[in-house]
Amino acid sequence: MAYNLLKGKKGIIFGALNDQSIAWKIAEKCYEEGAQIVLTNAPIALRMGEINKLAEACGNAPVIPADVTSNDDLKNLLQKSLEHFGGPVNFILHSVGMSMNMRKNNPYTSLNYDFTHKTFDISAISFHRLLQLAYQMDAISEWGSVVALTYIAAQRVFPDYNEMADAKALLESITRSFGFQYAKKKKVRINTVSQSPTRTTAGSGVKGFEGFISFAEKMSPLGNATAEDCADYCVTLFSDLTKMVTMQNLFHDGGFSFTGVTAEVIEQMEKSL
Numbered sequence: 697m698a699y700n701l702l703k704g705k706k707g708i709i710f711g712a713l714n715d716q717s718i719a720w721k722i723a724e725k726c727y728e729e730g731a732q733i734v735l736t737n738a739p740i741a742l743r744m745g746e747i748n749k750l751a752e753a754c755g756n757a758p759v760i761p762a763d764v765t766s767n768d769d770l771k772n773l774l775q776k777s778l779e780h781f782g783g784p785v786n787f788i789l790h791s792v793g794m795s796m797n798m799r800k801n802n803p804y805t806s807l808n809y810d811f812t813h814k815t816f817d818i819s820a821i822s823f824h825r826l827l828q829l830a831y832q833m834d835a836i837s838e839w840g841s842v843v844a845l846t847y848i849a850a851q852r853v854f855p856d857y858n859e860m861a862d863a864k865a866l867l868e869s870i871t872r873s874f875g876f877q878y879a880k881k882k883k884v885r886i887n888t889v890s891q892s893p894t895r896t897t898a899g900s901g902v903k904g905f906e907g908f909i910s911f912a913e914k915m916s917p918l919g920n921a922t923a924e925d926c927a928d929y930c931v932t933l934f935s936d937l938t939k940m941v942t943m944q945n946l947f948h949d950g951g952f953s954f955t956g957v958t959a960e961v962i963e964q965m966e967k968s969l
């Protein structure tokens with residue numbers, strides 16, 4: 697059921713790779729709620745062509761390539777989006793993450809630092825880069841809303857989440873620091889949503905992901921939040937109903953973050969005794 701929560705709003709969605717991507721569900725939901733969108737991803741990801749199906753389903757949304765580590769690409773994306781919409785955007789979703797160390801199975805105690813720099817650049821510094829350009833180009837309208845997706849490994853240790861945990865901590869810090877600046881300048885609000893483990897291309901790259909997702913399910917009193925649930929939540933954050941929320945890391949995890957233990961987990965432990 698749609699509520700027209702984003703009627704008349706215009707936004708840019710980063711990171712829809714395929715129909716498993718959290719950004720894919722968010723794009724669909726934003727469109728369903730009345731928004732016009734521009735879609736973007738790294739040129740290499742666009743070559744797969746999957747995104748064209750999404751663009752078609754979202755009112756023939758323009759697809760503009762941008763590698764988030766490139767200033768020129770992001771500048772071009774913002775310029776083209778402003779031209780397309782005839783003015784500033786109301787919302788932006790940053791749903792981007794990548795770790796070559798994880799892909800190559802390098803453990804946290806044996807990182808390749810070239811890869812680590814790349815992880816930080818793609819998964820965290822890109823958020824500052826995007827916000828700085830938007831700030832300088834005045835690309836986000838007053839009371840606009842920017843959301844980036846993150847994970848609880850920024851606060852607690854999940855050993856196999858590797859250096860991505862550090863990238864997420866930086867992402868959340870940038871959210872606070874830039875959130876302050878942009879609120880002062882233009883009342884633009886900036887938040888991170890800390891999502892449950894979700895079966896996606898990036899998610900499945902985490903070692904032991906299947907065991908972990910089932911552990912999280914048992915540890916969350918509401919169960920794991922799905923990508924569709926995340927899309928609903930992001931719609932509220934892009935809407936005018938959450939205007940005074942900024943600089944926050946918002947847990948969207950079925951209660952996982954504040955649960956110590958559950959009967960289901962204890963039962964599982966007793967079975968293995």
Ligand SMILES: NC(=O)c1ccc[n+]([C@@H]2O[C@H](COP(=O)([O-])OP(=O)(O)OC[C@H]3O[C@@H](n4cnc5c(N)ncnc54)[C@H](O)[C@@H]3O)[C@@H](O)[C@H]2O)c1
Pocket residue numbers: 710711712713714716717718719737738741762763764765790791792793794818845846847890891892893894895896897898899900
């Ligand atoms: N899946 C999970 O369990 C989970 C949980 C919490 C948070 N998140 C976060 O959600 C976000 C989206 O991930 P997802 O799980 O939907 O996986 P996904 O693989 O579908 O999305 C990751 C996206 O990042 C894009 N990307 C990578 N390098 C890029 C670059 N240089 N320039 C532009 N785009 C680039 C990829 O093309 C892809 O579209 C990530 O920030 C991830 O850390 C995921």
